[in-house]
Amino acid sequence: MATLAQAPASDSTEAPARTEAPRGRWRRHLPPYIAISPYYILFAAFGAFPVFFSFYLSFHDWDGIGSMKFVGLRQYYWLLHDSVFWHSIVNTFEIWFMSTVPMLFLALVLAFLLHSQVRYSAAWRVAYFIPNVTSMVAMTIVFGSVFAQAGLANSLLKAVGVDGIGWLTSSLGIKSAISLMVIWRWVGYNALIFLAGLQAIPNELFEAARVDGASSRQVLFRVVVPQLRPVILFAIITSTIGGLQIFTESQVLFYSDDPGTAGGPGQEGMTIVLYLWQKSFNDLQFGYGAAMGWILFALIAVFAVINWRLVSGGDRDDRRGIPLLRKGGRNGR
Structure with missing residues (x-):
């Protein structure tokens, strides 16, 4: 009975402690939050706000100075009927394919060679x-000097008996020149990404493959590639994001204030981002450019999902062992 009588008293004494605990925790955690607050303030001002404002701007007609005029979905309607915009989409995807596929393959080969004892x-x-x-x-x-009609590239071709190529005048030449610049810039970066993934693969897998008589090509495609699937997925997605935002190469290589000649002859080097820049900063159609940016975002998101499904949708058991020597190896069956 005495125990039961004392129970309510203990509850009444503990109640103030429970109400003061959240305040104590808040005071204890407040200094770290204050310390990291500059990052969030800067991100809100220069990261989050521009994103939301560009979405809001895509529904308005604005020249950057005067008042905004709400036009609803007309910007997107005009984009869907803009032949230059569709041409820039085709150019972007052609350049992306011509640069990304060989770049990632070459980066993987270079990483495999660097991983060897060289x-x-x-x-x-x-x-x-x-x-x-x-x-x-x-x-x-x-590179503009290299790909000029009398530049180094055509001089080397003529030295081996091949006629010069119109690198900066023909459709294929323009896309090839831009693709080569993209490959030159990013192959080393992706090679180091692949190399970091290679160094995380247990050496026992390589030793087992060598014992079973696997060649270097078999080790690369039947051991390295399955084990590097998450790294390859990362490289493909980042390369897709970067490849669909090509701007500097086309802008500098074919700089022109005239929208009709931007992107080189026939606008074969006109990319989505270059057209966005032309409309926004040359024609002062910021709402039109914002709408173009959101369509580009949607394209990047769709292709990122497609790449993720294609690369990660295979046999997941490959990562657990060596799927190689079902055929072609010395002890294969």
């Missing part, structure tokens, strides 16, 4: 990464 591997890694940190504007000017 001399001066550290120097090779630095050399491959230098293009990524080089000013793309400066290098585009250099």
